[in-house]
Amino acid sequence: MIRRIAQTLASMPLLLTASGQAFAELRFNLQDPQTIIAHEIYDLHIVIMGICTLIFIVVFGAMLWAIIKHRKAAGHRAEQFHENTTVEILWTVIPFLILVGMAYPSTKTLLIMRDTAGADMTIKATGYQWKWRYDYLEDDVSFYSSLATPRDQIQNQAPKGENYLLEVDNPVVVPVGKRVRVLTTANDVIHSWWVPAFGVKQDAIPGFVRDAWFRVDTPGTYRGQCAELCGKEHGFMPIVVEAVSEDKYKEWVAQQKAKKTQASTAAAADVNKTYTLDELKAQGEKVYAKTCVACHQANGQGMPPTFPALAGGKIATGPLAAHLEIVVNGSKKNPAMVAWKNQLSDLEIASVVTYERNSFGNKTGDLVQPKDVAALRK
Amino acid sequence: MEAAHGHEHDHDHAYHPGGIMRWVTTTNHKDIGTMYLWFSFTMFLTGGLMALTIRAELFSPGLQIVQPELFNQLVTMHGLIMVFGAIMPGFVGFANWQIPLMIGAPDMAFARMNNWSFWLLPPAAILLVGSFLVPGGATAAGWTLYAPLSVQMGPGMDMAIFALHIMGASSIMGSINIITTILNMRAPGMSLMRMPLFAWGWLITAYLLIAVMPVLAGAVTMVLTDRHLDTHFFNPAGGGDPVMFQHIFWFFGHPEVYIMILPAFGIVSQIIPAFSRKPLFGYSSMVYAMSSIAILSFIVWAHHMFTVGMPAAGLLFFMYATMLIAVPTGVKVFNWVSTMWKGALSFEAPMLFAVGFIFLFTVGGFSGLVLAIYPIDVQAQDTYYVVAHFHYVLVSGALFAMFGGTYFWIPKWTGHMYDEKLAKWHFWLSFIFFNIAFFVQHFLGLAGMPRRVPDYALQFTDFNRVSTIGAFGFGLSQLLFLYIVLKCIRGGPKAADKPWEGAEGLEWTLPSPPPYHSFETPPVVK
Numbered sequence: 017m018i019r020r021i022a023q024t025l026a027s028m029p030l031l032l033t034a035s036g037q038a039f040a041e042l043r044f045n046l047q048d049p050q051t052i053i054a055h056e057i058y059d060l061h062i063v064i065m066g067i068c069t070l071i072f073i074v075v076f077g078a079m080l081w082a083i084i085k086h087r088k089a090a091g092h093r094a095e096q097f098h099e100n101t102t103v104e105i106l107w108t109v110i111p112f113l114i115l116v117g118m119a120y121p122s123t124k125t126l127l128i129m130r131d132t133a134g135a136d137m138t139i140k141a142t143g144y145q146w147k148w149r150y151d152y153l154e155d156d157v158s159f160y161s162s163l164a165t166p167r168d169q170i171q172n173q174a175p176k177g178e179n180y181l182l183e184v185d186n187p188v189v190v191p192v193g194k195r196v197r198v199l200t201t202a203n204d205v206i207h208s209w210w211v212p213a214f215g216v217k218q219d220a221i222p223g224f225v226r227d228a229w230f231r232v233d234t235p236g237t238y239r240g241q242c243a244e245l246c247g248k249e250h251g252f253m254p255i256v257v258e259a260v261s262e263d264k265y266k267e268w269v270a271q272q273k274a275k276k277t278q279a280s281t282a283a284a285a286d287v288n289k290t291y292t293l294d295e296l297k298a299q300g301e302k303v304y305a306k307t308c309v310a311c312h313q314a315n316g317q318g319m320p321p322t323f324p325a326l327a328g329g330k331i332a333t334g335p336l337a338a339h340l341e342i343v344v345n346g347s348k349k350n351p352a353m354v355a356w357k358n359q360l361s362d363l364e365i366a367s368v369v370t371y372e373r374n375s376f377g378n379k380t381g382d383l384v385q386p387k388d389v390a391a392l393r394k
Numbered sequence: 395m396e397a398a399h400g401h402e403h404d405h406d407h408a409y410h411p412g413g414i415m416r417w418v419t420t421t422n423h424k425d426i427g428t429m430y431l432w433f434s435f436t437m438f439l440t441g442g443l444m445a446l447t448i449r450a451e452l453f454s455p456g457l458q459i460v461q462p463e464l465f466n467q468l469v470t471m472h473g474l475i476m477v478f479g480a481i482m483p484g485f486v487g488f489a490n491w492q493i494p495l496m497i498g499a500p501d502m503a504f505a506r507m508n509n510w511s512f513w514l515l516p517p518a519a520i521l522l523v524g525s526f527l528v529p530g531g532a533t534a535a536g537w538t539l540y541a542p543l544s545v546q547m548g549p550g551m552d553m554a555i556f557a558l559h560i561m562g563a564s565s566i567m568g569s570i571n572i573i574t575t576i577l578n579m580r581a582p583g584m585s586l587m588r589m590p591l592f593a594w595g596w597l598i599t600a601y602l603l604i605a606v607m608p609v610l611a612g613a614v615t616m617v618l619t620d621r622h623l624d625t626h627f628f629n630p631a632g633g634g635d636p637v638m639f640q641h642i643f644w645f646f647g648h649p650e651v652y653i654m655i656l657p658a659f660g661i662v663s664q665i666i667p668a669f670s671r672k673p674l675f676g677y678s679s680m681v682y683a684m685s686s687i688a689i690l691s692f693i694v695w696a697h698h699m700f701t702v703g704m705p706a707a708g709l710l711f712f713m714y715a716t717m718l719i720a721v722p723t724g725v726k727v728f729n730w731v732s733t734m735w736k737g738a739l740s741f742e743a744p745m746l747f748a749v750g751f752i753f754l755f756t757v758g759g760f761s762g763l764v765l766a767i768y769p770i771d772v773q774a775q776d777t778y779y780v781v782a783h784f785h786y787v788l789v790s791g792a793l794f795a796m797f798g799g800t801y802f803w804i805p806k807w808t809g810h811m812y813d814e815k816l817a818k819w820h821f822w823l824s825f826i827f828f829n830i831a832f833f834v835q836h837f838l839g840l841a842g843m844p845r846r847v848p849d850y851a852l853q854f855t856d857f858n859r860v861s862t863i864g865a866f867g868f869g870l871s872q873l874l875f876l877y878i879v880l881k882c883i884r885g886g887p888k889a890a891d892k893p894w895e896g897a898e899g900l901e902w903t904l905p906s907p908p909p910y911h912s913f914e915t916p917p918v919v920k
Contacts, residue, residue, distance in 0.1 A: 041853065042837070042856060042857070043837065043840075043841040043853065044837045044840070044841075045837075045840055045841070046773055046840050046841070046842075047841060047842055053769075054773075056769060057769045057770055057772070057773055060767065060769055060770060061764065061770050061773075061840075064763070064764055064767060064770065065764065068760040068763065068764070071760075072756070072757075072760065075727060075728070075731060075756070076753065076756075078731055078735065079731045079734060079749075079752070079753075082731070082734045082735050082736070082737070082739065083734070083739065083741075083749070086670075086734065086735065086736055086737055086738065086739050087738070087739045087740065087741075088671065088738040088739055088740045089740065092736070092737075092738050092739070093738055094670065094671040094672040094736070094737045094738040094896075095672065095736040095737070096672060096673060097675075097736075098672075098673040098674065098675050098676070098677065098733075099675065099676055099677075099678075099679075103732075104676055104679050104725070107724065107725060107728045108721060108724075108725060111720060111721050111724045112721055115717045115718070115720060115721070118717065118763075118767065119713070119714060119717060122713065122767045122768060122769060122770075123710060123713075125768075125769040126706065126709055126710065126713070126768045126769055127706060129768075129769060129772070130705075130706040130709065169456070170456055170457055170849060171456070171457060172456040172457070172458065176455060176456065176852060178852075179851070180455060180851055180852050181455075181849060181850065181851045182851050200703075204542070204546075205540075205542045205543040205546065206540060206542070206543065206636060208701060208776065210776075210844075212773060212841075212842040215769075215772065215773060216772075217701045217772050217773065217775060217776075218701060218703060219701050219702045219703060221636055221637060221702070221703075222542060222630050222631075222636060223630020223631070223634075223635070223636065224630070224636075224637065224703070226702075226703030227703070239851075240842070241842075241844050241847075242844070243701070243775065243776040243777070243844050244540075244701075244776060245466070245535070245536045245540070245543065245776075245846045246543065247466075247534070247543060247546065248462045248463045248466060248534070249462060250462075250466070250844075250846060250847060251462065251844070251846075251847030251848050251849050251850070252462075252849070319463060319530065320529050320530060320548075321529050321530045321548045321549070322530050322546055322547065322548050350546070352546045
């Protein structure tokens with residue numbers, strides 16, 4: 017590790033010149049606002065910063081004057097005054113009045129932000145370690161949304177794309193000009209749903225439902241991130257919202273529904289089918305790479321004690337029923353292991369358990385069929 | 395600081411062991427103060443190494459030096475170690491050395507308890523640092539230890555909880571000692587309103603500590619029982635409430651930030667008049683300002699939780715109450731500037747750090763006011779803007795005050811003058827690199843970079859590089875401080891009883907270094 021720090025340090029001057037060209041796009045202020053709330057916040061911030069700057073100039077102007085003119089080295093003799101009631105009352109009252117002046121526009125904006133009534137549509141955003149699930153309450157659309165940036169970009173094995181860390185597989189799609197209410201909650205730990213361009217940041221808390229709202233008028237793609245430390249992959253669960261025209265939105269909803277029907281027909285067919293070990297392993301490897309790898313690691317070694325090893329571990333080599341139970345219903349002892357029955361299909365659970373019991377050097381030979389999982393759900 | 399003892403053995407009735415046992419068994423406020431200060435500096439370097447590892451990782455996008463799980467552990471431990479290991483014990487060290495000297499007492503009121511409150515700290519530090527070695531590593535839940543994330547952690551979390559219990563007990567004992575000393579052992583004639591402001595700052599701080607450390611202990615104990623005894627204080631599935639942890643934590647946490655700044659206010663209020671050669675402006679309003687800040691600190695905690703989701707009325711209350719803190723804080727800054735106004739200023743190292751404190755603490759104060767405004771806080775909460783804000787008040791605030799205080803009083807402590815030229819270098823290097831490291835973080839936060847992330851989107855690269863360079867410069871500059879202090883302990887020009895022309899106070903009536911029992915007969919304050 018020390019060698020790597022040294023390498024990084026050594027390359028600092030070089031990297032700095034290389035990034036010189038990029039300085040043109042440095043951003044010193046909030047992102048360009050896209051909603052009424054974000055606009056209000058942007059303007060409020062400018063006003064408050066302006067007032068602070070003025071006070072700063074007055075106070076430190078006086079201090080600078082004293083530093084230059086009232087130095088002992090400049091021959092200044094100290095006066096001995098040490099109080100002045102009038103001045104002291106003035107500099108208590110005037111700041112108070114300035115604060116009242118700041119409180120007025122802040123209160124106005126606050127009330128706009130907290131008024132979540134009159135929504136045209138409602139989307140429930142649920143935080144998971146480490147992805148988001150979205151449920152469109154009126155349109156009956158649901159999906160998970162996770163980081164789309166490939167791992168090799170993060171590990172510096174491939175050049176980083178334009179939207180590095182701010183891209184997802186399934187973005188949230190909303191129609192422009194509609195008042196959207198976002199309900200936030202979480203499944204495991206606290207997350208926070210944040211889209212800077214909307215001026216919306218709402219914590220997602222397990223067991224509670226909170227809300228916020230936005231209305232975007234310009235079509236486009238807006239990117240944000242989880243803003244509350246939620247564990248190891250906290251920096252890797254972005255939020256992407258696509259604002260599209262009303263028509264395109266309807267089209268998208270129709271597509272999502274078609275996909276859902278397709279998936280459930282396929283799942284129904286899967287349940288009764290019997291698969292071979294190789295089929296299940298191949299399918300399970302894909303599910304594992306998408307769902308399990310962040311905690312249990314690609315080599316199945318996990319990160320004990322929170323994320324136990326599957327390779328040679330008690331669960332993946334012990335009784336099959338207990339293994340299946342913990343994947344389907346989650347762990348009662350370790351809240352990091354959630355119930356996957358809500359996120360994965362019968363086939364996905366069956367295949368991933370089969371994969372885990374027959375990989376990383378585990379050779380149980382056990383086979384789980386989708387119908388075994390379906391039975392456990394009842 | 396060897397020179398601080400030993401001269402008085404001939405008429406001293408107590409036996410003093412030498413070598414290591416002197417430090418283990420000492421009940422002397424100066425020895426204990428010295429140990430607190432060295433402990434604090436050691437923790438400062440430990441936490442600083444973690445900070446530099448964090449900054450090195452953030453020099454470029456992508457994961458280079460540490461993986462996310464270790465990164466989160468480092469972020470968490472950096473916070474816990476700096477707050478509970480460096481800043482708080484550092485100020486207790488100042489209190490131990492200075493309060494008896496400044497109020498004309500022979501020692502602290504409870505000398506044996508003083509020994510114990512110090513010796514509780516090393517085991518706590520070992521628990522914290524040692525937790526990196528247990529399975530799963532140190533806790534990675536952030537220094538705020540939010541449940542339910544903290545319930546998920548490995549045994550490192552339990553070690554952190556026990557460390558907090560121990561450090562809390564140490565703080566409470568230290569506070570009882572300080573309060574008792576100040577209220578009962580002042581020299582005849584020193585009424586409370588004639589007491590040095592450093593003693594005032596600590597008196598108020600000690601009450602805050604006694605009020606809130608048990609609250610923190612309660613919060614982490616509930617996490618502990620949730621983790622091991624199947625209670626469900628914070629588990630919604632069992633009828634618990636994750637948000638309750640945050641309410642309890644920040645009811646401790648907000649007074650805690652004033653615990654870390656009121657002693658700094660005290661130190662700065664001693665230094666500014668000394669080098670302005672002019673009495674402190676508005677002494678009584680300084681006392682009232684510190685008291686109002688302490689009282690307000692109990693009713694503003696939920697501004698740390700503006701994005702948790704609260705009714706508008708609650709948000710308005712906490713926003714207004716938080717904004718009010720700007721009034722007494724402003725009074726203090728105005729008073730310091732007025733003290734300098736028409737004085738006869740000179741800029742030795744203590745004064746440089748004190749002026750640097752006022753300047754940069756005010757920057758942090760303004761960003762604090764910006765964060766108090768709920769709508770802006772919603773954008774800035776949990777971003778680098780907040781990171782910039784609290785480093786402006788804690789590093790260029792609390793830490794700069796401790797540097798200034800060290801240079802101010804080290805001639806008294808060691809009997810030697812420090813190297814003024816090097817100390818000025820230390821100030822300017824710290825000042826410049828600090829701003830390089832942290833000013834740009836305001837921009838990062840506003841532009842949307844969350845805090846506590848090991849990796850970031852490409853548009854944040856440039857400012858992160860600048861910040862990392864500043865952080866390394868700042869960190870390395872502190873080795874110069876270590877060198878200056880060691881050099882001063884080993885020798886240097888003999889310090890006069892009162893090495894600073896404009897300094898006032900009882901500590902300057904004693905020889906440098908002062909006798910083993912500071913004041914054997916109480917001085918009379920006219």
